[in-house]
Amino acid sequence: MYLDICLIMMLILMSLSLMSMFLGMYFMLNNMMYFIEYNILSLNSLSVVMTLFFDWMSLIFLGVVMFISSFVIFYSKFYLMNDLNLNRFISLVLMFIMSMILLIISPNLVSILLGWDGLGLVSYCLILYYQNMKSFNAGMLTILSNRLSDILLLLSIAWMLNYGSWNFIFFKDFMFKNNEMIYIMIMLIIASFVKSAQIPFSAWLPAAMAAPTPVSSLVHSSTLVTAGVYLLIRFSNLFILNNNLNFWFLMISVLTMFMSGLNANLENDLKKIIAYSTLSQLGLMMSILFLGFSDLAFFHLLTHALFKSILFMCAGCYIHNLNSFQDIRLMGSLNIQMPFVSVCFFFANLSLCGFPFLAGFYSKDLILEVFFMMDYNLFILLMMVVSTLLTVSYSFRLMFNMFFMSNNFFTLNFSLENWSMDKSLMGLMMMVVFGGSLLSWLIFPIPLMINLFLYMKIMPLILIFIGMLLGYYFYLNSFKMKKMNNYLFFMMNFFFTLWFLSIISVKSMIKYLMKFIMVLSLSMDKGWTEYLLGQNLFKILVLNSSLMDLMMFYMNKMLNLMIIFLIILMIYFYY
Template identity: 65%
Template sequence: MFFNICLNMMIILLILSLMLFLMGFYFLIFDLNYFIEFNLLNLNSSSIVMTLYFDWMCNFFLSVVLFISCSVIYYSKFYMGDDLMLNRFISLVLMFIFSMILLIISPNLISILLGWDGLGLISYCLVIYYQNNKSFNSGMLTVLSNRIGDVFLLISIAWMMNFGSWNYIFYMDFMKSNNEMIIILFFILLASFTKSAQIPFSSWLPAAMAAPTPVSSLVHSSTLVTAGVYLMIRFEKVLKDSFFINWFMLISVLTMFMSGLNANFENDLKKIIALSTLSQLGLMMSILFLGFSKLAFFHLLTHALFKALLFMCAGLLIHNLMNFQDIRYMGSIIFQMPFVSVCFNFANLSLCGFPFLAGFYSKDLILESLFSMNFNLFIFIIFLISTVLTVSYTFRLIYFLMISEFNMLSLNFLNDNSWGMNKSFIGLMIMVILGGSLMSWLMFPYPYMIFLPLYFKLIPLEIIFLGVLLSYKFIYMGMFKMSIKNYFLKTFYSMMWFLPIISTKGIIKLPIFFSMNLSLIMDQNWIEYTMSQGLIKLMKINSSLMDLLFFYFNLMLNLFLLMIFFWWIFINFNW
């Protein structure tokens, strides 16, 4: 019965996705923007109006979100088939999708807050779905990090009252240089940084891997983490004239570099893919701050396609390996699970920008646009190093999963005969191969003619070869023990520059210590402290005082007797 409901829901989402894609194509050709207003409540001269905004960007993004969602729901039916709470899980996923849809179609900060909060709270419910200590800790880190962004969004809503309405999209053209709009943009930027896990809020993204893998494929591709990027794309007109954008761009570039470096030292399969998401989010944010909002949106769409497929393939591998995630024990998967391995390799190569896959069209265009700009050398070098690191951890993953020897039990049941799961890969696999070219032809009907010297044009291919060589270095470092001298550096790189420690233990250690003592003294233990334990302590003090007085009394008595004795001897001697 429930399988039929999932199948019907998947078909509905797929039809809606195709309809929205055709609608986005129509809106793009004729450059249409539609506002739909619902009058919810009238009270005297006041009215509460719900506004929805549709343009080609909104329709394309909705189409990709619903397409990935229908694949994930169909995949979840088989992946979570033995779960007793499958109804609750699918309901949470549908609420999660609805919150993202509400955020996408809202030109109003109030309705954006509803979708924004919905994403944060439902992601908490999904992260703690497997109820254990690790999941609870990860869920609290996730929800509290996102609540910081909610607070900044609430402050920006308060500042928007100066304009008389919360429909920010009406005020961006003629309020660019207004001080209030600059303050609102600053708060919106901070909120987007928390949702997109930029430094210093990066530690919650790998922690959210405690959620089931279908949730991870949805969260890390097109919903939760991309909400901040999408909101910044909507505020692009105000971004161009802001004086503090270069500082935020520096943070985004450092996020991309840090996550790429950390992924090369990580051994958990899901965390490597999560860190690759963080790296791509840093790339989207930084290219957005450089002024290429369409390129950032283009990469957001292509990244959503191959990242969803990558997580779903990783989930099937983990499922067959009995929930084991360490890549050092995997290997030769291609001989036992050929179809899943092909899908995984296509998604992985698309991630590193291999020619003519989905990721190539956006990444190549981003790099060439960067080469054509007159920007500082530091940003240029960090961009190149981060791209090389992306290729490096991609080929490191391919080596450990496909080429190296299988290091687990010789008796295993690895296979990809679950055609229910395999069917959910097919649509995403087609889009990973053809989606990049299709989106580039639609979004850029007049191709970008970027004239560069030959050695600049060949840099993307050189980056791929350099990344392959660097991956061999990281594989070699992983196979042998590092010296004690380099242990600190290895720990520093593999712990995201100690951001998880700063976000958790570094903040809560002293407050928890003081609150524990305060709770013991003032709340839980005050009767004990003032009555029984207090009386015992008072009696101990009094008894020690009496002992001291008795000691002094004995001492004085001995002195008195000694003095009498000496006096008696003195009298007898004189006589």
């Protein structure tokens, strides 16, 4: 029964996805925008109106989200086939998709908050799906981090009362010089940084890997982590002209790219490496957005969603067949044992590197050329080039460990390739190969002409070659364990804790917060309030209970005497 529900939901989402994509193309060609308003409640002068906004950007993004979601649901029915709570899982995934759809089509900050908060709450439930202590800790870190973005969005809603409407899309183009709009802009940027896990809020994203792999595929490709980027694309007109703020936010985004790329080269957990690659690509989207190219950031958002979803689904196939094992150092020869999944994984990894004519190439090559064309300082340019180099490095290190190394651990406990699960990879595989060019022709119908020197034009190819060599070096040194002195131990601890951000996040957001709550509980709930209200009232009642009993006894006696007296009077007057 559950399998049929999964199949039906996949077909519904696929048909809605194709319809949304074609509508988006039609809206783009005709330069159309539609507002749909529904009056929910009208009482005297109070009017509660639900507003939906459809343009080419929202419709194409809706199409990509539902396209990926349809394959993820079909994939889940085989990945969790023996799970007793499959119906609960599919319901949570559908709620997750509905929250993202509400966020995409809302031009109103209040309805955006509903989708924004829905993503956070449902992601918490999905991370806790495997009920163990690791999932609980990861879920608490995720939900508390996302609460901060909700608070900032609520403050933005409060500040937007100055304009008399929460439909930001009506006045965001000409209110960027107002002080109120500057405050709103800063709060929205920080809220988006929390949602998209930029520095210093990066610790929750690798921790969210405790969720099932289909959830990771959906979260890291097109839903939760991209919500912040999408919101900033919608508000991009506000901060394009503010160069002073843009420079500092650009620095944070580039540092996030560098940090996540460096950590991915030292990580050995398969899912965490792909999670760090998501963090790196989010930093890339944010950086190009703060340079003022919102359409280019949206283009990379779409291409990244296509290859990142298939990367996680392939990783899920490997983990499923390796009995939930995730250490890449003990894998090897997976291309022989699971050839189709390995081909999909190989092409998705090449797309992530920006290999020519795959989906990631069209956006990453254009972003690099735009960076080379801008007049920013050498530090940002160097960090951008090194971060791209590290992206190629960890991708090839991953492929060397999984494909070119002999099988180090699994010889007998290896299940065969599940072709039913592999069917869900085929549609996404086609989009990884052809989707980049199709989206490029659609979003940029007039080709961009960027004049650069020859060595800058071929820089992406040079970075791929150097990154391949660097990845091979990291692969060769995976098993070489040196004697760790204090300095080396500190450095390894520094990198594996995400530049100490995970320790800072956990201790500041959970440990010390919980200690403060415990002190409040002991001093207030179980202290003065209990002494003055709870126990004090109880003592007063106990001390006065004998007096109350005596009063009730005499009142009862008097009531009985009065009733007897009335009966006697009635009998006397009757006779």
